Amino acid sequence: MLVMVLKRLGGVILTVWMVATLSFFLIRLAPGNPFANELHSLSPEEDAARRREYHLDESYSVQYGYWLWDLCRGDLGDSMKYRGKTVNALIAQTFPTSLALGSMAMLMALVVGMTTGVLAALRQNSPTDYALMAVAVFGISLPSFVFAMLGIVLFVFGARLFPLAGWESYRHVILPAMALSLPFAAKISRLTRVGMLEVLGEDFIRTAYAKGLAERHVVIKHALRGAMLPVISYLGPAFALILTGSLVIEKIFFLPGLGTIFVQAATNRDYNVVLGTVVVFSTLLCFFNFLVDLSYSLLDPRVKGSTGE
């Protein structure tokens, strides 16, 4: 078990390093530079001074050396656009917003998806089942920005339940998180339903009923765990999609999140900020996938490396 955990953690570090290295060279190969844009540019002397300041006058390999050394010490460098701000500070300032949005959306997707999925499976081929699955098809087919717009029309201008945009109170997070979570809730709902139906057809479910257990008990204790396996394996990709989805949602609701910073940095060619956010995003993604793998072996005793072996 411990060996497996360490191996997977090594894999996480290796992947993040590879993603960061690739991004390091790619962003430098992109046309444009951090100190100029279409509207104004620095004088040649100032430009040279800035380049010296950020080591951009050195060769790529030397730059990479500097950057990697800093990264290992946990220093992501200074922003090239926002003078006097470190990347660490920018991320520290925006990350909580994205984290709140993302985890709220994930939580909503799991709660809504699993409840409706279990309900649909228990009432298989009933009107409830059909209605839930019809809604789920919409949820899967429509991108989250459509829901965002729809949500704004219905709940902001219509019911006046939520504020339009910004980031001041918990009420500001609900609508964006809802819009972000809907496609995932839909997908999780379908996966739960299928997983549940499969498990409910197993012999050991009949055994559980033969012991005199109530349906609630059979579903929660005997069926849910097995039914969760397809959902768990979807959570890895879902997390990646929630991250990218949050870029769009943050833009629509004017949320001061990491996604907004990332998109701005990419257009500004703010090398350090781009790389910083890439490192954060990829670490998160890899770590989450690691957790998913881990939970697999915790859920299913037959998976190798789990405590049962």
Add this chain to the structure above:
Amino acid sequence: MTALLDVVNLRTSFPTPSGLVRAVDGVNLKVEPGGSVGIVGESGSGKSVLSLTIMGLVACPPAIITADKIEFEGRDLSHASQAQWRGVRGNRLAMIFQDPMTSLNPFLTVGDQLAEPLIVHRQASAADARNKAKELLQRVGIPAASERLDAYPHQFSGGMRQRVMIAMAMACEPALIIADEPTTALDVTVQAQILDLMREIRESAGTAFVLITHDMGVAAGFCDEINVMYAGRVVERGSTRSIFRDPRHPYTKALLESVPRLDDPPGGRFLPIPGQPPDLTSLPVGCSYAPRCRWVQPGCLETAPTLVPVENDPARTKACFVDMADPKGQV
């Protein structure tokens, strides 16, 4: 002595697109306390559905279940609510299933699964249930029981899993255990061990058994009384001794002839029963076995025979018009 289980005129059917499947079609079954009754028949003869119906485990709807009486320990269960069923199942009435590989939950430890009936029916505390679970494992002959409590089913062999299933069925000391093909998925040597275990439980705890099997040998070794089922009906009933020594129904006779025996001459052939079991959606008007029967008479195709006593012995009944000793003599 009143019967422990008294089932009268039980019918279980399933509506399907191609018609109503009459899986169990008017079966009577009586089990005395401590008795052991065998139900023998081919695949698809309705014996498993019969046992699941008696356990109240057939979902209804879609199934349609009717019975004049399903009396267990003096209580009629034919109109019992789900809550009443739950109180009986796993408590006074338990079941052992065919495939021990799939009948145990792979996600839960064996100790957990053994403790469940005790917690549900006896309101046992977790610690008490665990202790009892350990005793149960020891009782069914699983070595190092206290360590094995925390093992998962995939860490047990097939025979050991079936022992766990038996331990689970015994947890609340039921009056009746229905064993549905308990040895079919096991090696022959393990089969004998499992049957020995069941026999030992029957003798020491006085638990009655209903044994469902397609294996005449298994039934002969375990049961006092045998019911031969064909196409959802009991076609012959009698003590194990009389059924084996003197089968009176052509189907029973054919079944016995199809079993290889040690005293058969080497190189001899088995006698299979020609044809297929009938389609349960469209049973023939007369006797369901008539199309395959060697002794078939014109009358057999017109009216279905009912169970009648053989030679005025009420313990011995058959549903057949033909006297096999003198095929022309009846109808």
